[in-house]
Amino acid sequence: MKTVSDYIRTIPDFPKPGIMFRDVTTLFADPRGFRIAIDQLLHPYAGQPIDRVVGLEARGFILGGAIAHQLSVGFVPIRKKGKLPGKTIEQAYTLEYGEAVMEVHHDALQAGEKVLMVDDLLATGGTAEAGIKLIERMGAEVMGCAFVIDLPDLGGRQKLEGLGMDVHALCAFEGD
Numbered sequence: 001m002k003t004v005s006d007y008i009r010t011i012p013d014f015p016k017p018g019i020m021f022r023d024v025t026t027l028f029a030d031p032r033g034f035r036i037a038i039d040q041l042l043h044p045y046a047g048q049p050i051d052r053v054v055g056l057e058a059r060g061f062i063l064g065g066a067i068a069h070q071l072s073v074g075f076v077p078i079r080k081k082g083k084l085p086g087k088t089i090e091q092a093y094t095l096e097y098g099e100a101v102m103e104v105h106h107d108a109l110q111a112g113e114k115v116l117m118v119d120d121l122l123a124t125g126g127t128a129e130a131g132i133k134l135i136e137r138m139g140a141e142v143m144g145c146a147f148v149i150d151l152p153d154l155g156g157r158q159k160l161e162g163l164g165m166d167v168h169a170l171c172a173f174e175g176d
Contacts, residue, residue, distance in 0.1 A: 004040065004148060005171040007033030009171055022149050022173055024120045037170060038066045041118065041146045044168050045071075051113040052076050056131050057083070057102070060119035063148070067118055076108045076115075076165055078131045089137060093130035102130045104138075111139030122147040122169060125156030132163060144168055151175070 014021040027033045032102055041063060054076045055064025060103040061077055068075035080102035081090060090103040109115065115135050122128060128145055135142050150169035160167050 003171065004033065004037050011017060020175055022121065024059060025147055027148065037106045037148055038070060040170050042067045042070055045116050045144055049114050050116050052079055052109060052115050054115050054117045054131060054135060056119040056127055063120060064149045065117040068073065076104065077135060078102050078104045089134060091130040091133045093126040095126065102127065104134050109135060109138040109140040111142040114143045116143055117145045119147055121149045122156040123154045125159035128156065128160055129163065132165065149173060
């Protein structure tokens with residue numbers, strides 16, 4: 001029986017030499033692989049009081065939308081700065097070389113709501129940490145952070161767990 005990692009394509013030297021890019025588009029394209037991933041991502045949170053699923057740009061939208069549908073709850077996108085119409089709140093975070101900003105509509109979540117945050121990949125944890133901060137600034141509570149892939153050598157899981165987060169990943173790949 002295939003596991004989620006069997007559906008993920010590895011592309012060497014992308015986006016630069018020495019990087020092994022983990023491509024989840026092959027997972028998304030396969031109906032069985034996609035179903036397995038969605039089912040396994042939501043399984044630890046089934047039966048928990050989840051009010052919203054938040055997806056991080058961009059592949060987190062694909063996963064988060066499907067999970068929200070399965071849980072019969074709403075979906076909220078957290079996007080790169082400048083992509084959302086209307087009033088937003090923003091959170092800066094550090095990249096390998098520089099800084100970026102994520103934002104969400106200021107009224108996307110209500111105080112006290114329970115949120116599951118979803119993305120495809122956990123690397124350094126910078127994007128996920130920015131998402132957590134945005135969610136918490138609106139008064140909502142992050143019930144868990146679910147990822148398809150964890151790159152444990154980059155320390156993202158430790159960063160999020162250090163923030164008191166429950167982290168769930170379907171598979172892990174060593175290295176970058």
